Each structure stands twice: as C-alpha cells, then as structure tokens.
Amino acid sequence: MNSVRRDALSVANPRAPQRKRGRERVAALMASGAALFVEKGFDATTMTEIAARAGAAIGTLYLFFPTKEALAQAILAENAEGLSTQLDTLQERARGQPPAAIADALFELLGDFLATHPAYSALLDLPGDEGWRRKMRARRREQIAALFAQAEPPLPLGQAERLAVIVPQLMRIPLALIGEKRLRDGVLEELRLMLARHLQVGQG
Amino acid sequence: MNSVRRDALSVANPRAPQRKRGRERVAALMASGAALFVEKGFDATTMTEIAARAGAAIGTLYLFFPTKEALAQAILAENAEGLSTQLDTLQERARGQPPAAIADALFELLGDFLATHPAYSALLDLPGDEGWRRKMRARRREQIAALFAQAEPPLPLGQAERLAVIVPQLMRIPLALIGEKRLRDGVLEELRLMLARHLQVGQG
Amino acid sequence: MNSVRRDALSVANPRAPQRKRGRERVAALMASGAALFVEKGFDATTMTEIAARAGAAIGTLYLFFPTKEALAQAILAENAEGLSTQLDTLQERARGQPPAAIADALFELLGDFLATHPAYSALLDLPGDEGWRRKMRARRREQIAALFAQAEPPLPLGQAERLAVIVPQLMRIPLALIGEKRLRDGVLEELRLMLARHLQVGQG
Amino acid sequence: MNSVRRDALSVANPRAPQRKRGRERVAALMASGAALFVEKGFDATTMTEIAARAGAAIGTLYLFFPTKEALAQAILAENAEGLSTQLDTLQERARGQPPAAIADALFELLGDFLATHPAYSALLDLPGDEGWRRKMRARRREQIAALFAQAEPPLPLGQAERLAVIVPQLMRIPLALIGEKRLRDGVLEELRLMLARHLQVGQG
DNA sequence: CATGAATGAGTTTTCATTCAT
DNA sequence: GATGAATGAAAACTCATTCAT
Numbered sequence: 001m002n003s004v005r006r007d008a009l010s011v012a013n014p015r016a017p018q019r020k021r022g023r024e025r026v027a028a029l030m031a032s033g034a035a036l037f038v039e040k041g042f043d044a045t046t047m048t049e050i051a052a053r054a055g056a057a058i059g060t061l062y063l064f065f066p067t068k069e070a071l072a073q074a075i076l077a078e079n080a081e082g083l084s085t086q087l088d089t090l091q092e093r094a095r096g097q098p099p100a101a102i103a104d105a106l107f108e109l110l111g112d113f114l115a116t117h118p119a120y121s122a123l124l125d126l127p128g129d130e131g132w133r134r135k136m137r138a139r140r141r142e143q144i145a146a147l148f149a150q151a152e153p154p155l156p157l158g159q160a161e162r163l164a165v166i167v168p169q170l171m172r173i174p175l176a177l178i179g180e181k182r183l184r185d186g187v188l189e190e191l192r193l194m195l196a197r198h199l200q201v202g203q204g
Numbered sequence: 205m206n207s208v209r210r211d212a213l214s215v216a217n218p219r220a221p222q223r224k225r226g227r228e229r230v231a232a233l234m235a236s237g238a239a240l241f242v243e244k245g246f247d248a249t250t251m252t253e254i255a256a257r258a259g260a261a262i263g264t265l266y267l268f269f270p271t272k273e274a275l276a277q278a279i280l281a282e283n284a285e286g287l288s289t290q291l292d293t294l295q296e297r298a299r300g301q302p303p304a305a306i307a308d309a310l311f312e313l314l315g316d317f318l319a320t321h322p323a324y325s326a327l328l329d330l331p332g333d334e335g336w337r338r339k340m341r342a343r344r345r346e347q348i349a350a351l352f353a354q355a356e357p358p359l360p361l362g363q364a365e366r367l368a369v370i371v372p373q374l375m376r377i378p379l380a381l382i383g384e385k386r387l388r389d390g391v392l393e394e395l396r397l398m399l400a401r402h403l404q405v406g407q408g
Numbered sequence: 409m410n411s412v413r414r415d416a417l418s419v420a421n422p423r424a425p426q427r428k429r430g431r432e433r434v435a436a437l438m439a440s441g442a443a444l445f446v447e448k449g450f451d452a453t454t455m456t457e458i459a460a461r462a463g464a465a466i467g468t469l470y471l472f473f474p475t476k477e478a479l480a481q482a483i484l485a486e487n488a489e490g491l492s493t494q495l496d497t498l499q500e501r502a503r504g505q506p507p508a509a510i511a512d513a514l515f516e517l518l519g520d521f522l523a524t525h526p527a528y529s530a531l532l533d534l535p536g537d538e539g540w541r542r543k544m545r546a547r548r549r550e551q552i553a554a555l556f557a558q559a560e561p562p563l564p565l566g567q568a569e570r571l572a573v574i575v576p577q578l579m580r581i582p583l584a585l586i587g588e589k590r591l592r593d594g595v596l597e598e599l600r601l602m603l604a605r606h607l608q609v610g611q612g
Numbered sequence: 613m614n615s616v617r618r619d620a621l622s623v624a625n626p627r628a629p630q631r632k633r634g635r636e637r638v639a640a641l642m643a644s645g646a647a648l649f650v651e652k653g654f655d656a657t658t659m660t661e662i663a664a665r666a667g668a669a670i671g672t673l674y675l676f677f678p679t680k681e682a683l684a685q686a687i688l689a690e691n692a693e694g695l696s697t698q699l700d701t702l703q704e705r706a707r708g709q710p711p712a713a714i715a716d717a718l719f720e721l722l723g724d725f726l727a728t729h730p731a732y733s734a735l736l737d738l739p740g741d742e743g744w745r746r747k748m749r750a751r752r753r754e755q756i757a758a759l760f761a762q763a764e765p766p767l768p769l770g771q772a773e774r775l776a777v778i779v780p781q782l783m784r785i786p787l788a789l790i791g792e793k794r795l796r797d798g799v800l801e802e803l804r805l806m807l808a809r810h811l812q813v814g815q816g
Numbered sequence: 817c818a819t820g821a822a823t824g825a826g827t828t829t830t831c832a833t834t835c836a837t
Numbered sequence: 838g839a840t841g842a843a844t845g846a847a848a849a850c851t852c853a854t855t856c857a858t
Binding site: 225229260261262263264267268 | 820821822823824825
Binding site: 046047048058059062066067068 | 830831832833834835
C-alpha cells in the first residue's frame with residue numbers, strides 16, 4: 001500500500017535517471033487508466049484494456065499496480081495532489097480578500113481543474129471506501145475551509161466548513177450538461193451569482 | 205397506485221405479470237433490487253443476490269426482468285413516476301407564491317423524496333439507454349421550471365430552466381454526508397438559505 | 409410414449425366430436441413447432457416460443473407433448489406417415505414400369521414432398537437417436553426398394569436397396585441451393601438425368 | 613503446414629498466440645472441439661467439456677476463441693483449407709484426363725478427406741456467419757468446376773458447375789450409414805458407377 | 817382441459833490476478 | 838523489468854419442465 005502511494009506520487013520522488021524509462025511507463029499506464037475510467041467507468045474498464053492502450057503487457061501493469069483498486073487510487077491520489085497544490089497557491093493570494101472574491105477565485109480554480117482532470121470526478125465517488133478516500137476529502141475540505149476562514153471579514157468556522165463541502169459539489173453540476181453548452185454556461189453563471197450573493201448578504 | 209406501477213413497468217418491462225401472485229413477486233424483486241443497489245451499488249450487486257433476498261429463484265427474477273439494466277430501469281422509472289406525481293401536486297399549491305416560498309417547498313419535497321427513495325439517487329447516473337434517461341430528466345426539469353415560472357412575480361423562463369437543473373442536484377449534496385449528521389443538517393440549511401436569498405435578491 | 413404416438417397420428421384415430429377442439433389445438437401446436445424447427449433449428453427453438461406462436465400457454469403444450477423430443481417426434485412421425493402413404497400410392501402405379509420411369513416418378517414425388525414438408529428434412533437428422541428414427545428410415549427404404557424391385561425388368565435386390573438409400577438423399581441436394589434458383593433447377597435436372605441413365609445403362 | 617494453420621486462424625480468430633506453447637494449446641483445443649462436435653453435435657457440446665478434454669481451463673479456451681461459433685469456424689476453416697490444398701494438387705494431375713477419370717479421382721479424394729476429417733461434414737451445415745460460409749463453399753465449387761472444365765473433352769461450364777455442387781454431397785451419403793459397412797461400401801460403389809456412366813454417356 | 821408463474825441446473829462468458837519464461 | 842499464456846471463481850442468462858390454481 002505504501003509502495004503504491006510512493007509510485008503514484010513519483011513526481012515527489014526524484015530517482016536516478018536510469019529509472020526514467022520506468023517512470024514513463026508508469027505515467028503512460030496511469031494516463032491510459034484515467035482515460036478509460038472516464039470513458040467507461042471503473043467497473044466497465046478491464047485491466048487488459050488499460051495495459052493495451054498504454055502499449056504495455058498486462059504483466060507490466062501488475063508490475064507497478066498490485067490491484068485495479070490500487071491503480072485507481074494512484075490516479076486519484078495524483079489528481080488530488082494536484083488540486084491540493086493549486087488550493088495552496090490560492091491560499092496566499094486569498095488572504096484578506098472579501099469572501100465573495102474568494103468564492104469567485106475558487107469557482108475558477110475548481111472549474112478549470114475538473115474540466116482538465118475528469119478522472120478526479122470519475123473516481124471520487126467509488127464505493128467500497130471507508131478509509132483513504134475519506135482522508136483525501138477531509139484534506140480538501142480543510143483547505144477550502146481555511147480559504148474562507150481567512151477572508152476579510154472572516155467567515156464563521158462552521159460556515160466555512162459547510163461551504164467547503166458545498167462549493168466543490170456545486171462545480172460538478174454543470175459538468176453533467178454535456179451537449180447543452182448554452183445551458184451549461186448559464187448554470188455555471190447562475191451558481192456563481194448565487195454563491196456571491198449569499199456571501200455578500202451574509203456579511204451585511 | 206396500481207396505475208402508476210403499471211405505467212412505470214410498461215416502459216421498462218415488456219413481460220408484465222397477469223396474476224396477483226405475479227404482481228406481488230415483481231414488487232418484492234424490485235424492492236430487493238432497490239435495497240441492494242443502494243447498499244452496494246449497481247455493479248457490485250448480483251442478480252443472484254437480488255433474487256435470494258426476495259426469496260425467489262434466479263429464474264423468477266429473469267422471468268420478469270430480462271437484464272440487470274432492465275431491473276434498474278424499472279426501479280428508477282417507478283421512483284421517477286412517484287417524484288413526478290409529487291411535483292404535480294406541488295404545482296397547484298405553488299401557483300402565485302413568491303419564488304423563495306416555492307424554493308422552500310421544493311426543498312422540502314425533494315429532501316423528503318430523496319431520503320425515502322435512496323434508489324432514485326443511486327440509479328440516476330447510471331449509463332445505458334441514454335434516450336430514456338434523457339426524457340426522464342427532461343420531464344423533471346420541465347416540471348420544476350414550470351413551478352418557478354408561475355411564481356409571483358414569475359421568474360424569467362431561462363432562470364427557471366437553470367434552477368430546474370440546479371435545485372435537484374443541490375439536494376443531493378447533503379446525502380453524501382452519511383455519519384456526519386450535524387454537518388449534514390447544517391449544509392442543508394446553508395443551501396436553503398443560499399437559494400432563498402438568491403431568489404429574494406434576484407427580484408429586488 | 410404410446411400416448412404420444414397416438415396423439416401424433418390422431419388422423420388415424422377417429423374420436424368423438426367433443427374432442428374436436430383438442431385436435432385443433434394439437435394441430436396448431438405441431439404446425440407451430442414444425443415451422444420454428446425449420447426456421448431456427450431444433451435446438452434454437454424454445455418450447456415457450458412454440459406455444460406462443462400457436463397462441464397457447466406453455467402448460468397447454470406440455471399437456472399434449474411430454475418433452476420437446478416428443479413433439480419433434482410427433483411432427484416427424486406425421487410427416488413420415490404422409491410420405492409413406494404417398495409411396496404406397498406410387499407402389500400400385502409403378503408395377504411393371506421400367507426402372508427409369510419409376511425413378512422419374514420417385515423424383516417428382518420426393519421433390520414435391522420435401523418442398524412442402526420442410527420439417528421432415530429438418531428433423532430427420534437429429535442426433536441422440538438409436539431407435540425410433542432408425543425404424544422410420546428402414547420403413548422408407550423398404551418401400552422404395554420394393555418400388556424398384558417390382559420394375560420390369562426388376563432391379564436386383566441389392567441395387568434396389570442401395571438406390572433406396574441414395575435417391576432420397578439426392579433429392580435433398582437441390583434444397584440447400586436457396587436463392588440460386590437457376591442452379592437449383594439445373595442441379596435437379598442433372599440428378600434426374602444421371603439416375604435415369606444409370607438405370608438405362610444398367611439394364612442394357 | 614504452419615502457413616496453412618495461420619491462414620485458417622487469421623480468418624476466424626483475431627487473437628493468435630505468439631509463443632510456441634500457445635500454438636500447441638490452440639491446436640489441442642481445436643482437436644478437442646472437433647472430436648466433440650463430431651461425437652455429440654455442435655449444440656450438445658459444451659465449452660467446458662472441450663476445455664476439459666484438451667486439459668485446459670475454460671478461460672484458456674476463451675483466451676483464443678471468443679465464442680463457441682468462433683471455435684467451430686476456426687476448425688471448419690482449417691479443414692476447408694486442407695481440402696482446398698488437396699483439390700489444388702489434384703488440379704495438376706487432372707489436366708487432360710477424361711471426365712470419368714477425374715470423377716474417379718475426385719471420389720477417392722473426397723472419400724478419404726471426409727473419412728479423415730469428420731468435423732468438416734459435422735460443421736459444414738451450421739447456421740451463422742453466412743457470408744463467410746458462402747465464400748468457403750463458393751471456393752470449393754470453383755475448384756471442382758475447374759477440375760471438370762479442363763477435362764478432355766472438357767465439360768460444358770454449366771455442367772461443371774452443377775457437378776461441383778453435386779459430387780461433394782454425393783460423398784456424404786455413405787457417411788450416414790455407420791454400422792452398416794456392407795451397405796455403405798455398396799452405396800459408395802453405386803454412386804461411383806452412376807457418376808462414371810453419366811459422364812461417359814454424356815460425351816458420347 | 818387450460819393457464820402461466822415458478823424453478824434451478826446448466827451454459828456461456830468475463831476478467832482480475834498469477835507466474836513461468 | 839517485461840511478457841503474455843494460463844487460471845478459475847463468479848457472474849449473467851437460458852430454458853425444459855413442473856404444478857398450483
């Protein structure tokens with residue numbers, strides 16, 4: 001389990017250059033898995049298919065990921081790590097900003113992230129959880145709550161926590177509206193407006 | 205109630221039972237399936253398990269539902285039918301009410317419905333038979349949009365449509381917070397507040 | 409088993425008129441079975457399907473035929489009986505005719521029969537035999553052999569027996585050429601010519 | 613021989629084995645399938661049984677043949693390829709021979725082939741993938757027709773085509789007479805004689 | 817006679833995972 | 838590290854047959 005995490009976070013694990021080929025292999029396998037999980041869902045995707053799309057043998061895939069779950073977790077972990085990093089960056093810029101401004105920035109960040117990392121959304125709600133995923137979500141909540149807590153004026157801690165749950169889910173609503181671009185954009189704007197007003201009125 | 209059931213079935217299930225015993229069996233099988241789909245998810249639930257929990261043989265299950273998808277669709281159709289009926293009822297009471305009041309009533313209706321019909325949420329996002337699902341969602345959207353469109357003052361048609369997409373999804377957010385009752389209630393209240401303010405400010 | 413045979417040969421079993429309805433039922437079931445066996449083959453045809461096409465319930469089908477095999481056998485028996493009767497008729501007309509003339513008459517009879525009784529060919533070669541079908545074939549052989557044996561000049565018994573095997577199989581060859589009518593007619597004519605010459609030369 | 617096998621497989625089987633062990637497995641599985649199809653017929657033979665007789669796991673069978681039909685087709689293709697090769701060989705020896713001599717040679721070739729390749733006859737009349745089967749039969753017809761067309765004196769093209777349909781079917785007639793060896797041999801001889809006379813008289 | 821719901825053994829097929837090369 | 842043949846438990850699905858009504 002530990003080794004899986006380490007592989008998944010290989011970005012943070014600078015190895016010797018002779019392992020470069022290996023890292024490329026792992027990246028290709030994860031990319032292939034992510035793409036297929038998004039296209040067909042976790043259950044409908046087979047390990048053989050994942051290996052094939054990455055141009056690798058099935059044995060090679062199992063060389064790096066002991067189970068299908070482990071692969072999904074590695075992909076999700078990588079995504080979550082990226083999101084976390086971005087949220088950290090926002091943290092600095094947000095200090096002292098009004099809540100509505102923070103909400104706007106968060107909207108943009110999450111919107112971009114979910115659009116460019118579809119696997120995150122696809123793998124986030126897998127059943128059979130009760131552990132690792134919970135921690136990951138908790139971390140995300142804390143980061144977002146911290147964002148709102150350091151606004152000026154600061155949001156009450158309770159509300160910040162509630163918004164940390166709500167906002168990421170809000171951003172997933174327009175994603176389902178594929179093929180209805182106009183409605184999608186309208187919904188996104190409506191959501192932004194709703195949240196902004198909520199935060200402005202709240203402080204008045 | 206009988207007519208509702210029959211309608212729901214006629215969409216998803218060509219082989220409708222003709223005797224009383226058969227109709228009872230079908231109801232038991234659908235209940236068993238719904239419970240298991242909620243507990244373990246669609247993919248992780250086996251047809252054998254569904255039949256066993258209903259006290260029926262596997263062949264009996266397939267006698268009425270030719271595939272697992274057909275069973276899921278029949279369950280979803282029944283649920284959707286129930287929701288639609290409830291929304292119709294709301295329609296009359298809502299005429300001439302202010303938007304915020306309608307939103308509140310909708311919140312209560314959807315909250316109750318999702319809590320008492322967990323299979324609806326569990327099966328709503330499944331892939332397969334996209335045409336049928338599209339129609340089902342479209343109907344729900346139209347009903348909710350109509351609700352807002354006949355408020356006093358009436359909401360612009362565009363906004364009514366956007367809210368018809370947004371509100372049902374909002375209500376699914378607290379559902380994920382199982383085991384965190386306090387947070388769950390807080391989130392629900394926060395959402396209600398957010399929507400109410402949005403509609404009050406919107407008309408000002 | 410005896411009862412099955414009796415039902416199948418109900419033509420030869422004049423019952424009271426109050427059973428007329430029953431005989432119609434049986435006939436419809438056999439016709440339905442025959443048609444489906446021809447269209448899809450014995451294995452691919454289900455008992456439920458047979459009953460449905462006859463407008464009867466599955467239980468009704470089993471009321472008359474204890475197994476699927478029994479139904480097939482009843483159909484085949486009826487067909488074989490018809491063929492046997494026709495061969496008997498030919499028997500009288502053929503006495504004293506030259507072999508080639510008999511062969512021609514046999515060709516016409518078999519050609520007509522196989523074309524109008526496709527179930528005969530479809531059910532004749534079912535596996536898992538070793539008994540009843542063997543007797544049926546033996547009877548047919550004897551009838552045809554007798555036909556040739558009483559020609560003028562008479563064919564040697566051995567050759568008559570061999571031709572009794574060969575001729576019915578010859579007639580099945582053109583049947584496979586569906587959709588190639590010209591070739592089919594040509595093949596039939598070629599076969600007729602081949603047999604006629606064989607019999608003329610043989611006696612010269 | 614290797615090239616023949618590969619050709620036959622490439623038609624029916626997309627997943628060709630790449631290692632020596634795999635090729636041996638495939639051969640064993642096809643042999644097992646062929647034997648069982650002959651013994652019990654296509655429908656009565658189960659995939660489990662085929663795998664067991666080959667000493668392989670059921671998954672291994674499906675590794676190479678995605679369906680039972682695909683296995684049957686692969687076997688049939690291999691057989692057809694073998695027959696085609698033999699007919700090609702005859703082609704050279706037959707040039708300039710009188711039609712009756714060609715017919716005799718064809719009789720011997722087909723008789724031997726059918727006796728040593730019982731799966732060919734057992735699988736030839738199966739339904740499914742009519743396009744492929746049509747081509748296979750067309751090829752066989754062309755080869756045999758060509759045989760007769762280059763006789764001395766040459767047979768008219770139309771007759772050559774008709775005989776190309778007839779002769780292979782003639783050869784299947786004695787095959788049904790298992791357990792009646794004397795009759796079987798007699799029938800075979802009678803057929804040979806019939807065809808020889810037909811061709812001699814035909815040219816007179 | 818007639819019905820059709822009910823059965824469950826049996827079949828096909830899938831796929832995550834292992835391991836010898 | 839890399840490969841791909843091999844496995845077999847497990848799942849979906851079928852259908853001849855039975856029997857209570």
